[in-house]
Amino acid sequence: MAVMKMALKSLNAEPAELRERLRDALAADQVDLPPLPQVAAEVVANGAADPRNAAAFSRLIQRDPALAANIMRIANAAAYRPRAPIVSLQQAVAWLGITEIRNIALAVCVRGQLFVAPGHEPEIHGLWRESVATASWARALARLKKRNVESAYLCGLLHRIGRAAAIATLSRIEVAGRHTVAARTFSALADEFEWDFGRRLAEKWQLPASVSDVINGWRNAGRATGSSAEVLQVHVGHMLAIEVLHPELSNLALLDEHGALADLDMYPDELQALRKEADQVLAAIAHLG
């Protein structure tokens, strides 16, 4: 596990001091961020559904036993309803298709690398479920609007990697210092540094421009004109993800206020029709979350 290069000698720091240290470390490029695993890098570089290197991709997965085992577990999950137990990776590819296998592999890799925060499991797990749900909704939206489906999924899955990285980093600070940052402070710092960490990860992982744009702009989509389709899809996808995961916090009226639905040319009946796909989104969360 990567650790921060920044000096962590004063670990009982006050929030302000902790903030300053994080900021200084980011400014000096002294924060170690995890590398993008090879499998995920391959998916990101070649497109989630590019079928050209299906065989090579399968071989790549086979070289990573933990990843292959994870894919087998997911392929056998009830959500996919295999006719018979899947016992080999080749069978999993044949049953689910290389596109789905790529999505699963990417999800497993990113989760394993980034969505790990000892002491903050519920929060990081919630963030992961939110990312999977957002990706699923963004994909459904792209299909409805005839946009690129694979790109939409990738953008949705990675839209909050900055927050995941910020949480993981703060968690490591806690572990290294054997103390606990107050929950409110922890959350506030994760909020504050989400964008910075996201931007750094996008650079380090050489993510496509569309993913970087989403990381930078998904919160403000619709409020500013010129948001790309991917940014709008993830913005709306995120709101729909909140609706299925935390109905008590949901406020879809904000979509109208932000103008995101208008920018996507989504009329109320189209949104209602889309929301009927909630079961499929929940199934995706069940087997990836």
Add this chain to the structure above:
Amino acid sequence: MNGIESFDLLVIGSGPAGQKAAVQAAKAGRRVAIIERQREVGGACVHSGTIPSKALREKALQLTRVRQIGNAFQLGLTADVPFAVLLDGVSEIVAAHDRYMAAQLERNGIRCFRGRASFKSPTVLDVLRIDGSHFDVRGERILIASGSRPRQPPDMTVDHENILDSDSILALAYLPRSLAVIGAGVIASEYASMFAALGCEVTQIDRAERPLGFLDPELSGRYLQSFTAAGGRFLAGRSVRAAGWDGVAQLDIALDDGTSLRADKMLIAQGRIANVEGLGLDAIGVKLSARGLIEVNDELCTTVRGIYAAGDVIGPPALASAAMEQGRRAACHALGLFAGAGQDSVPAGIYTIPEIATVGLDEAEARGKFGGALVGRSQFKEIARGQIAGAQDGMLKLVSDAGGRTLLGVQVVGDGATELVHVGQMALATDATIDRFVDNVFNFPTLAEAYRVAALDIVRQRPARSSLPAITDKGDRFILR
């Protein structure tokens, strides 16, 4: 109905037909409003059809030209070229066109309402705003120009991921290695030739015996020849029985003759259907044809007085150029303005590789209508400019009356065909004779010289002492297909 805003003309849709109708009416001093369901004006033509696909075609052409001059360097696309690179600059082109059109509407005082329109009565529309609220608006006359969308086959699911339509193909992330194109019409042939030129292995499949079957066989033959030379293949007289993802990397496509093929992606381009759902046409009595198109008379009036229709909603030729003219004429008829002449010589442009353009009658139509015709041909490879440009597969045909005096039609295939055809269009519009082309001095070297060469070919074939009178009354010969 007090409180309802009223207009002389309400136009549903802001594509080529709607836009031209609105501008025509506004320039005549009438109060006009457009109701457009999308954020941007321009319709599918600008945002998912004509303009983006032509930008892609331009990249394919550039690549073809580079290959022609650079065989020694083995130039080509790398296997992992992002598709977006091929559409580089399209969003700027679309945005600029959007701005231009919006400014034109504003300059002419045309109101634009964003929303979905449906008829409450023959003169009142209910408009559903994007936020779900409604308002009414009244029009003394109403023009339906709501366009069309790709037809979805009933027995196949277009998932926009592996099986695409002509909208979603432009959202591809990567250039596929192989593409199956289902259809033999304009859109299918345009995309088939574009992807073949980009180096993709393309198989075009259709029940028809030849692609672009509505064209002069000589022209469609040139298309097929070029398509095949670029590595494409056309499977005639066949249709797709089933298509499904093989679970690994490709689609398995089963044909009705028992054969099958595999392709990375499949494009279904089997025509378009009119956007008439939700307009409430039934309630007010606007009649649709068996194919779901709005029926109109010669003045583009529907079966309900005061309601007109133009563009793709009334069916073929489904060309932006024809839609513009229909929109303009519909507005004139609706408002009692002089529509003028000109519909007879609307050209048809097909952006395949090579380009094809026609205006007026082709050889078969001329023989059918007048009992005889002479045809003059000019091959681009025999023209200096054609030699210089390497336009080896180009050709221009002039069709005249049997006496070889009166021009009846022009067909062009090859680079610049859609521009070149306008010389013929103007000649037709001004009743120019075949001799006019012979006497004319064209720039040298240009492809326009092909007109003179083809005219000389007709002169050479003229009967020594023709007893056939020249056609002076062309009547309604230029009926659009």
